[in-house]
Structures are given as C-alpha cells and as structure tokens.
Amino acid sequence: MEGSPMERMKRTTLVHPLPQSSSSSPAPASLHASDQTKPACPLRPSMTLQGELVAQIPGLAEVLKGGSWTQPTCLCCSSNNVEPLVLVQLADRIDPVTKKWIISRLEAPMKEGGAALLVHSGEDDGGNVLVLSAPRCTQLRVTEDLGMWKPYMDGNMVAFSYDDRKSFSNVDDMQVFLTLAERQYVVKYQLDSLRAKKDRTIPGVPESRGVLFARESIFQKLEKVGVVKAVIALHDQRRLGDLAKAWYSGGQLLGQPLDSIQAYFGTSVAFYFSFLDFYTWALVPPAVLGVVLTLFPVGSGVTHNAAAQEPDEDEPGIPVSGLVLQAMFSMLWSTVFMEAWKRRTAVLSYRWGTLQPTERYAEPRPGYKGPMGRNPVTGRPEPCFPDWEHKLRVGISVPVVAFFLGLVALGMTMFYYFEAVARHFHEDGGTWLSVPLLYLPSVAHILYTNVLGTLYGNVALGLTEWENHRDESSFQNHHTTKVLLFNFFNCFAVLFHIAFIRQDLALLRKRLASLLIVTQLLNQCTEVVVPFLVDRIFSDGTKKPKEDDPEEDRLRAQGRLPPFPGLFPEYIELLVQYGYLSLFSCVYPLTAVLLLINNITEIRTDAFKICRLFRKPCSAPVSNMGVWQPAFEVLGFVSVISNCWLLLLSPGVRRFCQEGGFSSRNALLFAVLVEHVLILGKMILAFVIPDEPGWISLKKQELEFRSMQAFNQQLQQ
Template structure:
C-alpha cells in the first residue's frame, strides 16, 4: 500500500523521466519549447486502472475546442503509475490570463487588462516566466483542471458504471475526486526561488517590512494580501501602544482613579481616570476608522501593482461544484449550468436560521457553564471536603469539550450549507463560507467578554479576563507557532529533507508530497480579527492591549512566513483584488467598538461617581451616552466618506482603461 509520501516508484528517477522528453507536444509553433516547467503534480489512487489514467491524460492534453484542458502532460514513470505531472503551453497561459481579467504592463509602461489579440503589445510577452509569476502559471493549470467538463453523458473508463457516470457539462475533475480516482493535487516548489524568498523574508535580522512583490510572485495575491495586511496592521498598533503606555504610567488627570467597586462579589481594582477613559475611547474610534480607510487605499494600490484591480470572475467558467439545468450564459454565450437567482437567494436566506440555531447553542452552553459552575461552587462551600474539589473543574472541562464538539459539527454544517446554496463563483462561495464560520468564531470568542461587561457589569473581572486572554493566548500561540514548528522541522522532518545521493531532485519532489496540505489563512485572519476586537472593543478597560498585540505580531510575521515556506505544501489560490469578506468584518467591528466603548464608559465606576457628584441622574446619563454614541458613529461615517477608498492616480488609471475599452468597442463596431 503506497503511503502519501511515496508518490513515485523508486525506479526510474523522476528527474530522468522529466528530462526524457515525454511531455505532450503542443501543436502551436509558438508554444513549442525544449524545456517544460513542471507546475502541478496530480496524485491518482494507488490502484488506478491504466485505462482510466490514459483517458484522464487524453482529456488534459486535448484542445479546448474538443472538450480538453489544453495542458502539457507527463505520465510520470509510465502509463500505469499513479502520478500525472502538468504544465501549460504559452497560448493556454495567455488565454487564461485574458479570461481572468488580469492586468499586465503594456508597451507604454501602464498596467492594462491583458488582451490575447493584442498580446504583442505587452512587455515580456516572449518570456512566460517573466510575464507571469510562478503562482499565476500554477493557477492557470489549476483553472484549466476546474474548467474541464464532459461534453455529453458518458461513463469514465475503468470506473464501475455505478460510480463513474458523467453528465453533460459536469466537472470531470470534481467527479474524479468524488469517486476517489484523484487523491490530491500539489503545486510544486521552485527550490531556488523559495530559498531566495526565505533569505529576504524570515532568515535575516529584519523585524518588520515584507518582500511583498516576491511573496505575490511565489505564493500568489491571496497570501501576499494577508502578509501585507499583517504588516500594515502591526505598524498601525504603534500609536495605540504608545497611548496605552502613557495612560497607564502617566495619568494626566489629577487625583486617583475611581475604584471598580460594585455589587456583591465584585473586586475593587483601580482604573483609569474619567478623562483617560474618554481619551482612550475617542482615540479607539478614530484609530479603527483611519486604519481601515487607509488599508482600502493600500489595497487599491497593491491590486493595481499586482494586476488584479478588475477581475472577470463573472464571465469565467463557473466553479466545479455549481449545478443546475443546462443553458447558455447570456453574456458569453457558453453552455453552462443555469440556476435561478431567486432560488439561490432563497437558499442563502434559509441558511440564516441554521446559523442562528448554532449561535443559540453557543449561548446555551455558556449559560449552562455559569449555572453549573455556581452550583459546583455552592456544593463545595456546603460540603467543604477534598472530595468536592474536583467538581469545581468539571463545568470548565465540560464546557471546553462542548465547544470543541460543537465547533467541529458546525464546521461541517457550514460547508454543507454553502455547497447547498449553489454559488456560481468561487469568490462568492468562499465569502459565504467564511462569513458563516466567522460569525460562529466571533461569537465563541467574545460572548463571554460581552456577558461579563454588559450583563454582570464587572469591569474589574473584564480587565483581568482580557489581560489573561492576551497573555496566555499569546504564550500558547508563540509556543505552538515557533517552538513546535521548529522541533518538527529540525528533528522529525530532517530525514525526509536529506536528498538522495542518486537522485536528489526526485527526493525533493517526493518530500513535497510528505508535507501536510496548507490549512489556509482562515485561522490567521481569525487571530487578527480577535486581536482587533480586543483592542477596539475593550481597550478603554485595559489600555496595554495594543502593547501586548504589537509584541506578538512582530514575531507573528516571521513565524507565519516560516510555516508557509517550510512546513506545508505550496498553496495555490486564485488571484484576488483584496482580503475579501474580512474587510467588512473589520469595519463592522469598528462600528460595534463605538457602542461598546460608550457603554463601558457609562458602566465605569469613575463615570458613575462623576455623574453622582455632578447631580446627573441615571436616566440623564443614559440619554447622554446614547447621544454621544450617535454623534461618534456619525463622525465615523463622515470620516470614512471624506477619505477616498482609492488614491487619485488609481481612479485615473481605471478611467483611462474604461475610455480605451469604449474606444476599442466603437472601433470594432465601425469595422463591422
């Protein structure tokens, strides 16, 4: 039985095979080349029928007009092996670049949407390794795999008819994955380019600053936008960190802060002066607005530089999981599945109650935890024996087990719901899936803090809980993200990384299959969103939040870079023009932070004491807090409106593109 790492037979060596010239020979003269660059490795099932493999290869190398993918294919060691290696000829790469709506440098130096018919007017068009980045070339191959569809109803050769029936226009690649013929697809590393990137990224002594263009060229825009945002956000933490230190060490208001005394069971703890709380709350509102608005401008500049300001996803082939009765795309005229918009929106709407149900289960689990924790504490007080001590830990352990099981169940439900909603575009699918998981994760992370702040109204406990979360979580994260990866890479992976004496190139390719698949950037974005929530929602309670986050993120940049370069397979993702659904998620948190900070001010003992001394009733204080909240939200909206989302030069470039497109369209009409 072949394991995941044993991708290739020991003989003959893969390096010898690739040099043997057994690649598909392109028919287009401009695509012929002596050297073919291996881009993707497709691992088939161990017991794949040779007939099935030959049919797959025939579909991969056939022209698009004949229902193929127009790729360059190498069968590995032989036609009976379980490996297929893929590349793409020049014309296929250029046509997919046009289909995606990628922008490339024109002969006048400007970035322009690529046109295949006008290809000779673009710079570096004769050198595909310069014209397209490695990430873009690999995505071309993956895009062609996803667009490979059956022309008519048929059975996959070598697969039992009960499992291998292909319907007309059904995704061949997705069907082969479902029936177990295709096990995995691996984007191959370029070891020389990876070594250069590692040296400039995390192997040196630099603390901040990323080689963003090199990251984009090697890993793609999805990864590059994440690291750009992480870098931008880390620098943005400097001002609130300085303010937090100043407010903590040098309170500028005279007198001591009011004590956080309250109802029964609440501890007394000194807090900030009233003026300090107001400064911190006001600064948090301005900071969160400026950070996101300036990030939008940076996003626009980066997307233009990387050629993704206006992607044509709606005109491309639908995602492989998209189903529906066959029809024709009204824009492109291509045959594709059609699914009514109202039914799609109905399914999206019906998913909302299911998500709400799971959020209710989270709240129910939290309520049960508080109830049983109080019961266990009362029982221990009444009994007072060592036998009752373990009962104090049972509610916490049960709650942890409950949330983990619920999170695993919800992850499967969220994915199934998003599949059921039947999204045509890959970005729409990813955004809806991410939103579902994001809501659950956010509720899971912040429900306890909101309960302590606004239900129990215990700011001293909130401050302690927030400090412990920041310190303990960061220590655990640094241990798991630095120490564990280092030990795995140094000891457990050492034998796998040593090249063989007879064929080191083959061993390097084998080692890529032994690495675990890249888990995606969702956990990394969630970590940043939770950080942002701690800072924007509760910073007036614990001003040193930004300091701890800044220290964490300085090392986070390096450890994330190390992990993606050394510990996982090379990720392959579609070009993107921004960070997707995470942008509105951070913006929503910014608006919620205004409400949160206003209410925390109202609940703070210092403000309550100030109101009592000034003769303000609780009702008048509440009305004043609501008024301030609305004024701050209105100010936040004005500030967001005043700051343009794009730099002026980006807007000008897009207007020039629209004008050229209109001129080209009019010229085509005159020629007809």
C-alpha cells in the same frame, strides 16, 4: 533497456527542451498532425517516428530518453523549456487505462473540451504521478479569462487581451510575463474547468462509481471516487530559498518582500502578510497612548474614592478623562486605519494586476449544479440555477446559523449556572472530595464548545454547498462568513457577558489580560514550535531525496507535507486581536502593547510556517482580502457602541454623574447621544477619505475611455 523507470525520470530532470518551430528548419507536418491522433499516453513513440523526429528536431533526443512531455498542439506554444508547475497524485494502484484517459483529457485542446496542458506521466503508464505544465497559449488565454492586468508597451497596467497580446511587455517570456503563482493557478484553473462533454463512464472505474454526467467537473469527480488523491503546486527550491532569506531567515526585522511573496505564493497570501505588516505598524500609536495612560495616571487625573482618599479597588485603573480619551482615540484610529488600508489595497491590486478581476465571466466553480443552459453573457453552455432560488437558500441558512449561535449562548449560560451550583455546594458543606466538582463545569464547557465547533463546521460547509454559489469567491465568502460569525461569537460572548451582564470591569480587565498573554503564547507554540519539532524529528528522514532518484523523490516529498490549512486561522486571530483592542481597550490600555509584541514575531513565524511546514498553496488572483475587510469595518462600528457603554458602566463615570446630579435616565440618554454622534463622525470621516488614491481613479477612467474608443473603431469598421 534504459534502466528502471525512476532512473529514466531522473535523467529527464523534468525540465525538458521542447522542439522549436523555425522558418529555416520547419518541424515536420507529422509532428503536429500526430498531436491530434496520437495515443493517450505517448511515452514511447515508435522507433521509426522517433528516429525521424530526432534527426530533424534538435534537443528531442534528450526528451525521449525517458518518460516525456506531451507536445503542444499549436505552433504558438514552442518554448525552450518545460517548467514543472503542478503535481497530481493518483491512486496507488490506478488502472493504466484510467491514467491514459486522464492524460488524454488534460492534453486535448480546449476547443475539444480538454485542458490544453502539457503532461509528464512520471515513471510509466502505471505510475501514480502526473506532472503538469501549461503551454504559452493556454497561459495567455487564461490570463484574459481572469481579467488580469499586465504592463502595456507604454508602461501602464492594462487588462490583458489575447488578440492584442503583442502590445504587452515581455509577452514572449512567460517566466517574466506571469509570476510562478499565476502560472500554477493557470494549471489549476484548467483542471477545475475540465468538464465532461456528454454522459459517460470513467474508463477503468466501476460504473457504479464512475458515471460522469454532461458538464460535470471531471477532476472533482476523480477526487470524489478516489482516483485523484491530491493536486499540489510544486515548490521551486531555489526561489523559495531566496525568498526565505529575504523574508525571515536573513536577520531582517523590519519590512517584507511583498512583491516576491506575491510572485511566489500569490495575491491572497501577499494580501494577508501586507495587512499583517500594515496592522502591526498601525498598533504603534495606540500602544504609545496605552503606555502613557498606564504610567502617568496622576497627571491624567485619577478618580479617587472620596471617602478614603485612595483609588477605588473596583476602578479599572484609568481615570475618567483617560477612559474618554481612549474611547475617542479608538474610534478615530479604527476609521483611519481601515480607510488607509483600503487605499493601500487599491495600490497593491493595481501593481499586482488584480484591480478588476472578471470571475463572473469565467467557468462556474466545479460544485455548481443546475439544469444545462447557456450563460447569457458569454454564450457558453453551463449549468443554470434560478437566482431567486439561490437567494432563498441563502436566506434559509440565516436561521440555521442563528440556531447554532444560540447553542453557544446556551452553553455559556449553563456553564455559569453549574459553576455557581458547584461553588455553593463546596462552600456549604463540601470536603476535599468535592474540589474536583469546581473544575467539572469548565471541562464540560470546553468539551461542549469543541464538539459544537466541529459539528457547526460541517454544517456551515454543507449549507454553503447547498446554497449553490456559481463563483468560487462567492462560495468562499459565504462559507467564511458563517464560520467567522460562530468563532467571533464564541470568542467574545464571555467578555460581553462579564462587561454588560455582570458589569464587572475589574474582572473584565483580568480576563482580557490573561487572554492576551496566555492565548498568544499558546498560539505561537501550537502554530510553529510543535509543527517544527514534528517536521524535524518525525518527518526529516522521509523528506531527504534518495540517491538513485533524487528528482523523483523531491517531487513526491512535497506530497508528503500536510496541506496548507488556508488563511482563515490567521485572519480570525487578527480579527480577535482587533476586537480586543477596539472593543475593550479603554478597560485595558496595554492591549495594543501586547499585540504589537506578538505581531512582530507573528510575521516571521507565519512566514516560516508557510515556507517550510506545508504544501505550497495555490489560490486565485484576488483584488483584496475578501470578506475579511468588511468584517474589520463592522467591528469598528461595534467598537463605538461597546466603548460608550463601557464608559457608562465605569465606576468613575457613575460617580461623576452622581456628583454632577445626573440621574441614571439622563446618563443613559447622554450615552446614546454620544454613541450616535461618534458613529456619525465615523461615517463622515470614512466618506471624506477616498477608498483609493486619485491616480488609481484616473487609471480606471483612462482604461474605460480606451475601451470605448476601441469599441467605436470596431463599429466604424
């Protein structure tokens, strides 16, 4: 015997030399023929076949020492090494028949409905681990399906074509041609694209739970019935250590290795950190203005109480001229900031090869349902769902979301009502026994908000599933929009109530300052300090590799990390920050200063968190921030309205109108006029600034011209 299964796996180290095709020493025909007829889990070839292969193929003996990778099914996939990319955790006591069937579907060619992947079965047939990689041809074909751009021989970025693959730079070296994040997404893409060819039952699973219908997603079904517990993109510890040193642990305070982040974590993560970095630097001008307006109020012409010759206690501390300057600057800053970010997005997406993704030509998302038909563009069989019914379902979701927003407003109204009742009861005749009643409305409102948020999260996900979106990006955008509206309304409803219903700008300033200071400190603590302590104190022992099987345990240790929660909490935090700054900065000019201090540390803490505390995320290549970009733009337009009305409600502006003989009606009309003029100016400024640099537009036109020429040449032939 060769030892325990763990020891055999340790010797193979999961990076195995593969057979090389050579014209001088061709691989035997039996090797490639056996790929079509071999058993589902070829961990132990027969001794006769093993001896023949070892004698003729250098390096194969090392592969066959333990559990081995399945071999490629075509000649173009030969490679020196097999790189472990994705770990699939199966049920603890999986039936070996089920595992063999899964492997057979994963290794089958795409033309036979398989995923065309390389599979390492772990310890043995009954183990609960699968390690996946992808051969070269699979990686190249998925690159074309995703519409990714890659460097052409002339140095330009061009949409990749499999038929013209020899004209692209470094196409023979997949470690250079595709980033680690892209190679891992290729595997995930193939898993999501794996569909049942006909109605059948999953082997080893009871028929009551394991029925697969034609074109149903196999891996989604396996996850639903508990056969697949998790699909985990594997960390490369050496690269991760180098990235961490250049990113957050090397003492570097300014700048980020964005290209390295994109290569390791993917474009979605890279776009978030690029936006966080860009936004942090953009906070410098409003922070400087806020400091000037706060430290030099006399030079700015403070509005004084005419009777007492002292500053009005109700005045938020900013003169009328300062309020106007802050409001005008906020409008200009938000517009220039977003337009400049769009241009930066275009440059980054071109550099990262995601300028024009073609998701609409790819396989539909696993949850897409409908009667079987054919895609009118690609001709592939897939579920077909009427577009009118999809839009109708999206429309029906709108009043449901509005109903929950109404429940948020109802909860806030009831909070203020019962708070006033408790306060009056205590003031009228209460004793020390009635003091706890003063805190009861706040506690009840917090509980109400948390319960409602949890309920709405489930409803939003269910609604988005019911809407039946074909593309994964469309599904994520609609789901994010629903949750975003609820969170935004929940965060800003109280501030809008204080500003425009109670019209108490002094209270608004105090509430905003407390939110900026307390909330950000709590966020930093809960997001990093607590997970770090848990990671160090409670989980450190489970992550250390065991002495007898370090390679196996390193892989399993990654599965014990919590799943990455996604970028939604990070983006919503930035959006709330942006709302504080753009909507209410004229009331509290030091907002930008506090946000700047917070974000300088936020970059490093977020980097540490994604590198150390969670599993490695695996996401699709994207060309921008998705739905978050229009969310920031819409907030910029709302800020114009908010600042105009805050100016109108300011005690200094009211006094100025009274002294100037303006009636309330005329002041209101003037505020509406100013608001419309500022919005028009914002739209003109956004139109004047191009969304992408001129050279990017030229690259697009050049690509379109080349495509037209190639098409004409095909017609002439």
